[in-house]
Amino acid sequence: MSELLSALAGWGVNIAIAITALRTNLLRSILTTLGVMIGVFSVILAVAVGNGAQVSVTQQIATLGSNMAIVVPEPERANGPPRPGDRGRLTERDGDAIARQVPGVNAVAPQIRTSVQMVTGGRSASTQAIGSTEDYASISNLATEDGRFLTKSDVGAATRVVVIGQTVADKLFVDINPIGETVRINRVPFTVIGLLESKGSNLGTDNDDQIIMPISTLRQRLSTGPAQGPDDVTLLFVGFEDEEALVAGDREIKSLLRARYRVSKGKITPFTVRTTKEIAETSGQVTQIFQAVLVAIASISLLVGGIGIMNIMLVSVTERTREIGLRMALGAKRRDIRNQFLVEAAVLCIIGGAIGLMLAMLAAAIFQQVADFPAPIGWDTALMAIAFSAVIGLAFGGYPAIRASRLSPIEALRSE
Amino acid sequence: MTAPLLETHDLVKDYVIGGELVHAVNRVSLRIQRGEFVAIMGTSGSGKSTFMNMIGCLDVPTSGTLLLDGIDTKTLDSDALADIRNRKIGFVFQQFNLLARTSALDNVAVPLIYAGVRAAERRERAQAKLEAMGLANRMQNTPAKLSGGQQQRVAIARALVTDPLILLADEPTGALDSQTSLDIMGIFQKLNDEGITLVIVTHEPDIAEYAERRIVFRDGQVIEDAPVTSRRRATAA
Numbered sequence: 050m051s052e053l054l055s056a057l058a059g060w061g062v063n064i065a066i067a068i069t070a071l072r073t074n075l076l077r078s079i080l081t082t083l084g085v086m087i088g089v090f091s092v093i094l095a096v097a098v099g100n101g102a103q104v105s106v107t108q109q110i111a112t113l114g115s116n117m118a119i120v121v122p123e124p125e126r127a128n129g130p131p132r133p134g135d136r137g138r139l140t141e142r143d144g145d146a147i148a149r150q151v152p153g154v155n156a157v158a159p160q161i162r163t164s165v166q167m168v169t170g171g172r173s174a175s176t177q178a179i180g181s182t183e184d185y186a187s188i189s190n191l192a193t194e195d196g197r198f199l200t201k202s203d204v205g206a207a208t209r210v211v212v213i214g215q216t217v218a219d220k221l222f223v224d225i226n227p228i229g230e231t232v233r234i235n236r237v238p239f240t241v242i243g244l245l246e247s248k249g250s251n252l253g254t255d256n257d258d259q260i261i262m263p264i265s266t267l268r269q270r271l272s273t274g275p276a277q278g279p280d281d282v283t284l285l286f287v288g289f290e291d292e293e294a295l296v297a298g299d300r301e302i303k304s305l306l307r308a309r310y311r312v313s314k315g316k317i318t319p320f321t322v323r324t325t326k327e328i329a330e331t332s333g334q335v336t337q338i339f340q341a342v343l344v345a346i347a348s349i350s351l352l353v354g355g356i357g358i359m360n361i362m363l364v365s366v367t368e369r370t371r372e373i374g375l376r377m378a379l380g381a382k383r384r385d386i387r388n389q390f391l392v393e394a395a396v397l398c399i400i401g402g403a404i405g406l407m408l409a410m411l412a413a414a415i416f417q418q419v420a421d422f423p424a425p426i427g428w429d430t431a432l433m434a435i436a437f438s439a440v441i442g443l444a445f446g447g448y449p450a451i452r453a454s455r456l457s458p459i460e461a462l463r464s465e
Numbered sequence: 466m467t468a469p470l471l472e473t474h475d476l477v478k479d480y481v482i483g484g485e486l487v488h489a490v491n492r493v494s495l496r497i498q499r500g501e502f503v504a505i506m507g508t509s510g511s512g513k514s515t516f517m518n519m520i521g522c523l524d525v526p527t528s529g530t531l532l533l534d535g536i537d538t539k540t541l542d543s544d545a546l547a548d549i550r551n552r553k554i555g556f557v558f559q560q561f562n563l564l565a566r567t568s569a570l571d572n573v574a575v576p577l578i579y580a581g582v583r584a585a586e587r588r589e590r591a592q593a594k595l596e597a598m599g600l601a602n603r604m605q606n607t608p609a610k611l612s613g614g615q616q617q618r619v620a621i622a623r624a625l626v627t628d629p630l631i632l633l634a635d636e637p638t639g640a641l642d643s644q645t646s647l648d649i650m651g652i653f654q655k656l657n658d659e660g661i662t663l664v665i666v667t668h669e670p671d672i673a674e675y676a677e678r679r680i681v682f683r684d685g686q687v688i689e690d691a692p693v694t695s696r697r698r699a700t701a702a
Contacts, residue, residue, distance in 0.1 A: 062578050073566060375562045378523055379623070380551020380579035382544045458550075459523040462562075 060392065067393035070365070078397060081361045085401030085438055086408070088351030093409035093434050095347040097424040098416075099340025104423045106332045110325060112190060112248050112256060116295045118302060118324045120147075120285040125321040138319040140280040141264070143306060147287055151301040153294025156184035159264055159282040163271055167221060167260070169232040174220035177259045178211075178234065180267030188288040191261075196228040196243035199263055207265035212243035215257040234260075237270045250421075292326065299324050351437075354401070355445040362394050362449035373453055374461025387454035394446020395439050402438025406431055468535050469496040470630060470662050471520055476529035478515050478685075489515040491685035492529070499630075502657040503664045504673035504693070507682035514635060516682065517666045521554055521633045522546045534630060551579050555624030559636035561616040563608040563623075569595060570604040573623045580627055594622040598652070614645035621652060625661075632656065634665040638672055650675040651699035675699060 071078040120143070124135035141159045148157040158181050165178040185191065186198045193212065203210055211234065218227050227241045239262065248256035268279070287302065289295040302322050312318050366373070373386055381389075406426075413424035478490040490512045497503055507513040518524035519531060522538060531538045534553055538546065550556075563572045573591035582590070595604050598618040608616055617637065624632055634653070638646035654675060657663050665676065673679050674697045681689035 061584075069566065371562075372564065375564075376575070376579075377547065378521070378550060378556050379576040380547055380627070382547040382579070384544075385579055457524075459518050462523065 060388070063389050063392040064396065066389055067396045070369075070393055071396065074365075077361060081357055082397055082401035082404070084354030084357035085351070085398050085441060086354070086405040088347070088354035088441075089402045089405030089434050089438050090409045090412070091347035091350050092344060092437070093406055093426060093430060094412055094424070095343035096340065096430050096433075097409065097413045097426045098422075099336065099343055100427075100430075101422055101424040102336045102339055103333065104425065106336055107329070110329045110332065115325055116289045116292055117188060118287040118289070118295065118299055118322055119328075120287065120302060120306070120320055120322050122281065122283070122319060123321045125318050131317070135317050136319055137321075138310070139282055139285060140278070141282055142280060143309060143320075144282065144285045144287075146305060146309060147285065147302055150305055151287070151298050153290045153298055155288040155290055156188055157288070158182050158185040158188045158286040159284075160185070160286065161264060161267060161281070161283045163267065165234050165260070165271065167217065167232050167234050169221050169230065172221050172223075174217055176214075176217050178267060178271065179259055179261045180264035181261060182264060184288070185261060185286070188286045191248075192246045193243040194246045195226070196241070198243055199261065204263040204265055207263055207269050209237065209239045209266055209270065210242045210262065211239045212245060212261045213241055214245045214259045215247045216255055217258060217260055218244055234262075235271050295324055295326060351441065355441045358394055358397060358442065359445040359449060361397075362390060362446050363452075365393070366390060366449045366453040370456065370461045370464040373456055374458055374464065377456070377458035378462060383454040386456075387450045390450035390453050391443060391446050394450065395442035398438040398442030398446075399435060402435050402441075405438070406434040409434075467499065469532075470499045470501075470534060471497040472530075472532040473520070474530040476516070476519065476531060477527045478512075478519060478524065479527045488685045490519065490526075493685075493687055495680065495687060495690065497631075497662065497664065499662055500657070500660055501662055501678060502653070502676045503678045503680060504676035505664060505666045505680050505682065506668060506670070506673050508668065511682040512685040513666050513682040515685075517633060517635055517664070520664070521556060522550050547579070551576055552627055553630045555627070555629040555632045557617070557620050557624050557632065557634035557637045559639040561608070561613075561620045561640070563616055563619060565609065566607055568605045568607055569600060569611065569619045569622075572608070572619055573626050576623060576627045590626055591622070594626050595619070597625075598622045612645075613641050614648055617641060617645075617649055618652070621649075625656070629661075631662040631664065634663070636667055637665060638667070638669070646672065647699050650697075654699055671697075 120139060122137035122139035124131040124137045126132075126135070144157040144159045148154055161180045163178050163180075165176060167174045167176065179185075181199070182204045183199045183201050186193075191198070196212070198212055199210070202208075211232065213221075213227060221227070221232065222230065227244060230241050231238050232241060233239070245257070245261075250256055264282075287298065289298050299322060303318075306320050306322075307318060310319055376386060376389075410426050413426055416422060416424050472495075474494050475492045476490055476494070477488065477492055480487045480489050493516060505513045505517065515524065519526050520533070522533070533549065536549070538549070541549065564575070570588065570591050573594055574587040577587040577590060592604065595601065598621060600615065600618055600622070603611060603615060608619070611619065621632075632653075637653075638649055641649065650672065653663055653665070663676070665672070667673055674693055674695065677693055677696060679689070679691060679693050680687055
């Protein structure tokens with residue numbers, strides 16, 4: 050216990066010596082610290098931005114809805130990417146078959162989309178029109194803030210009704226309730242029956258800039274582009290009861306559609322199935338790589354900061370050779386001298402690290418305000434920053450400190 | 466008779482300078498008893514400083530034996546030598562060698578840091594030694610605010626703070642005027658009267674006359690070793 054106390058007291062003395070030495074060359078100390086400060090600042094900010102990307106992607110996937118499979122008419126080869134000439138195909142009837150035959154399916158919503166121009170009362174807006182069914186709301190986590198969503202009879206009768214997003218409502222309707230109003234969509238009159246709750250935006254994509262109408266209405270009244278057949282869809286949303294059903298259903302959908310399109314094993318399928326689980330995993334990996342690359346680049350500046358520390362510590366040792374000799378004459382052991390210079394380097398680094406961390410927190414807060422992008426800095430990141438800078442101090446201060454401790458007392462004492 | 470405090474047998478220190486081997490100290494054998502006041506004299510290059518550095522455990526002999534307080538220093542590693550310098554030897558230098566921007570009190574306390582003494586006790590012991598040197602009202606002054614004589618007295622207080630067996634002073638008056646030199650020699654004589662062993666290196670014959678034994682070096686060897694016949698006394702400041 051007393052040994053521990055005296056060891057701690059020894060470090061206390063070293064810290065006092067280090068602070069005196071650093072204050073003696075204040076400007077030089079500040080400039081040296083600057084290197085570490087910038088290094089820690091950039092590494093922490095990189096970690097924060099990486100974390101932010103991860104949070105953002107998770108949120109985006111959550112807005113898609115959970116436990117969902119997405120089937121798209123994109124050809125998929127068993128090995129390698131599709132080639133030109135591979136054809137994709139997916140129809141509403143495929144969706145009906147999935148709903149009937151795959152176990153654990155709650156609902157299937159087909160989707161087709163087209164760009165439209167909307168006009169009302171002298172105002173206009175261009176947006177994306179989505180054609181789907183009454184099940185679209187529950188599968189893709191949509192809710193109406195006002196009015197109602199599509200019903201089965203809307204879809205069956207191909208009525209000219211539309212549910213609009215917040216952004217569209219803001220563009221077209223000022224100071225009036227849009228519910229019940231008539232809008233012209235590509236010159237066809239529609240009645241607004243509902244207003245969607247806002248879903249915000251992810252990474253620059255506005256989730257509220259869309260309108261939803263019955264898929265039958267969209268097919269009959271609006272042009273859907275030249276390539277599509279009368280029954281084709283741009284995608285199918287398949288909602289499952291739970292994750293277990295999703296994992297099993299993924300395989301079921303594939304084999305069902307293979308059978309429907311008579312695709313033998315190993316051949317190109319005209320469709321691709323993705324589950325929200327896969328998407329989450331893939332984007333998790335992508336953001337991790339993104340973060341690793343950012344941190345790696347930022348680490349270079351930390352390395353440069355560390356080299357700066359080493360440079361200055363070498364100068365410091367050379368300048369104070371006589372002092373080292375004197376301390377040795379007065380009884381300092383090699384480890385005392387080594388620790389003195391290690392502590393000096395560590396103090397420089399920890400001060401730089403702490404300031405760098407504070408600046409990174411400030412920058413992250415500004416980033417969050419201005420760019421509306423989360424950049425969280427947790428306690429673990431903060432602790433990592435401090436530990437990191439201490440390690441830099443020990444690693445780059447180590448060589449100069451050991452060099453100082455190896456000096457011969459008499460040669461050090463004689464130096465001028 | 467008790468063992469001598471310091472004993473050397475055929476002590477040799479060789480240097481290679483410009484490709485030529487130089488015997489800085491060449492087979493020196495002598496003894497210094499407890500309580501002696503020895504002046505080592507010689508011209509520059511005579512080997513007196515090299516000898517002093519070896520008996521101060523700052524420099525390692527090329528060959529020969531050095532016994533300090535009965536311990537053969539050849540058997541000691543660098544940590545053990547540091548310990549001996551800390552506990553058994555006090556150094557006084559020509560240029561004082563005080564830490565700049567550090568108070569007299571903190572300067573005197575430095576050896577106690579390496580002895581592992583607690584802060585409060587360090588302060589107490591450093592204070593006592595400074596008071597004994599007549600510097601009670603200068604403790605917080607940095608070296609820049611002290612005269613040469615005062616700085617050398619701080620250095621002596623620092624040398625004494627671990628209560629060493631022997632004080633080694635290398636040209637302790639070399640940077641001081643004659644009156645201040647006299648004061649310092651008075652302090653040394655007083656310390657010697659109190660029982661401490663003293664070895665000073667000097668090239669000034671006057672200064673050597675304050676010691677009780679004079680050893681003269683030339684070309685790395687002792688050419689004279691005799692008691693000081695007409696010993697001077699200085700009244701302590």
